[in-house]
Every structure is written in structure tokens, then in C-alpha cells.
Amino acid sequence: MVPFLDLKAQYASIGPELEAAVVEVLRSTHYVLGPKVAAFETGFAATCGVRHAVAVNSGTTALTLALQALGIGPGDAIITVPLTFVATVAAIEQVGARPVLVDVDPATRAMDPELLEAAVTPDVRAVIPVHLHGLPADMDAISAVAERHGLVVIEDAAQAHGAGYKGRPAGSLGRLGCFSFYPAKNLGAAGEGGAVVTDDDELASVLRSLRDWGQEGKSNHTRKGTNARMEAIQGAVLEVKLRHLGTWVEARRRLARAYTTAIADGGLADSGVVVPTLPQDRDSAYHVYAVEVPDRDNVRRRLDAEGISTAVHYPVPVHRQPGHADLGYAAGAFPVSERLASRLLSLPLYPEMPATAVDEVVAALSRAVREGAAGVGRTGT
Ligand SMILES: *Cc1c(COP(=O)(O)O)cnc(C)c1O
Secondary structure: OOOOOOOHHHHHEEEEEEEEHHHHHHHHOOOOOHHHHHHHHHHHHHHOOOEEEEEOOHHHHHHHHHHHHHHOOOOOEEEOOOOOOHHHHHEEEEEEOOEEOOOOOOOOEEOOHHHHHHOOOOOOEEEEEHHHHHHOOOOHHHHHHHHHHHHHHEOOOOOOEEEEEEEOOOOOOOOEEEEEOOOOOOOOOOOEEEEEEOOHHHHHHHHHOOOOOOOOOOOOEOOOOEEEEEEEEHHHHHHHHHHHHHHHHHHHHHHHHHHHHHHHHHHHHHHOOEEOOOOOEEEOOHHHEEEEOOHHHHHHHHHHHHHHEEEEEOOOHHHHHHHHHOOOOOOOOOHHHHHHHEEEEOOOOOOOHHHHHHHHHHHHHHHHHHHHHHHOOOOOO
């Protein structure tokens, strides 16, 4: 039996530290923002290699506030990708702007910079590359296009805590970087959480104001804001966990390398299995280790029958989601995203996972893809 993710294993390793931090907050009665959140912000900004981190109540809010801080709203268009969690696109819609989608690169699974160039129109104000699965997008090429057209680059780094691009941390690669601390992310709260990071002093102060009803000083509401404040318990939990992030990301990388080696040694490429690419100039945070497999849904069922839990990030690209049909893109509009969505399979991966599990998963994967090729156990999907 191999679980996809095991948050209990993480809790077992740091439980007493977390409990002490949470009890401290309870006894302090300072429950929203405050010193614990401020301390986490300082630490997280340093991790991202930027001057400011503004802690908010989810990754989705991080994206909407980043857009609002730039003054983006109705009449503006923002370019992103269809192969992402729905929140990337929904955040653009929530501020009243129009999402414009461009396809991803088949190797990195992130925004294709050439398609970005072709999609720029005069109403486009910003571009949101997504570091899917924790691998940074091709940021130099994307930033070059953005610079030529005067676009702001906002990273969706919700899956990329601890990732690097040419030695620079994810979150420091655009004007603003948006993170999620949803419990299953590489750095997870005990509930909801998010942050916007930036080197820009002015944007940071606007973000701090926006997350707290547009206040600048008590009861002086200088702009229209919202309640997006991070709770102190989440700040305390995240501050503890941040100290372990480097070790956890290293463990993910070791397991990812073990997967790539075992899949190559098992000759699985011959059965159509494609491992995630790792360009030389990047360090993936491996939020997810996703392979491409033929006949994915049946392979997934066979693994499940052997007690191996997998996941799919993401089975349906956003433009094909019924709730976002009004984006106006037809089936086939983004062939690379659509093909990846039908083939990607996320294998079990969490920092505490024993290395032996990698061999177990790859052996089962090998049986599953070969059975598929032999036509055994097909259910006709
Ligand atoms: C998780 C995630 C989000 C949204 O974060 P929440 O904290 O769940 O609101 C946005 N974008 C991507 C790519 C994500 O993986």
C-alpha cells in the first residue's frame, strides 16, 4: 500500500513544535495577523529572496489581490494557461478582467513563450505563468516578451515553494509571486493560507492595505479592500514548517530522481511512459511527480487495485470545464494541454515517503502499462 500523500507522517515528525506554537497563539489571544504572521512573512520573504511577503487567507486571494494591487480590472486582459488549477483563471475573472489562454510547452508543461508573444493584444496588462508541478516556467523568455509589450509578470507559484530558476527562487522571478499554503502544498497551513511576495515596496504596502479593507492606519480606508487577513494560528504553523521546507524539498528531489532512474532502468519509455523534464537551469520543487502514460485512466485503476494511490493534475484543462465554458475556447484549442490532461498521472510523493516505495510504485506501474499494451483488463474508456 502506498498513499499518494501522508500528512500524518509530517505531523508525526513535528507535532510537538506545531502544538507549542499553536498553544502560544491561543494563550496570546492575538488571533488575526500579529507577531506570528509578521515573523512568518519575514522568513518567507527571505526564502523567496525578496523584500516583502504579504500573508493572506488563500492562494486564490493572493492572485486576486496581486491583480488588484496593479489596478487590473474590467477592460483589461490577462494571459495565462489552461493546464492549471482552476483558481489561476478564476482569479482573473473575479477582478473583472478577461482571461486569455495560451498553450503550454509539451516538455515543461508550462507556458510556451512563443505562443505568449502571438497572444498579446493592446488590452493585455499582465501575464501569469504557472510553475506547474513545481517546475519553473521558461521565465527569461516570458519576461522578454512581457518587457517588449509592457506587461507585468505575476508568477503563480502555488506549487513551487522552494523551486529555483537559474539560481533564483520562485517568487522572485516576476514583479509579484503568488503562493498557496493549502495543507497539501509543499508548505501547508493547518487550514487555508496564501501570500504575495514582491521586491516592490509600493506594491507591498498596497497589498497590506487591500487585505485589510483598504486601511492605511486605523479607520482610514484609502481604497476599496477586503478581508483577506491571515489568521495567527496559520502564521504560527507556517513559521514552524518553513524551517523544514528546505529539507522537505530536498527529500522530494531525491525521491523524484529515484523515480526517474527506476523508470529508465525498467525500460518504461518503451511502453510510452514519459518522465517529467528537468531543464539544467532549473530546480523543481516537485510538488507533484507526474509521468505521461498511455491509457491513463485504466493504468490508474490498475495501480489503485494494487493499493497504490495516484492523482491527476489536472484531468480537464480549464477551458473545457463546464463552469468556464464562457471563456469561449473550443475543444482542440490547446492541443498540448489537452493531450497532457489525458495522459498525466501523478505518482505518490511526499517528503517522508520511504525510498522503497518508489520501487514498489514503479514495479506496479510497469505491470499496469504492459497489461494495458497487451489489452488485459480494458474497460473500454
Ligand atoms: C493551489 C493552487 C492555487 C490556489 O490556491 P488556494 O490556496 O487553494 O486558493 C492557485 N494556483 C495553483 C497553480 C494552485 O496549485
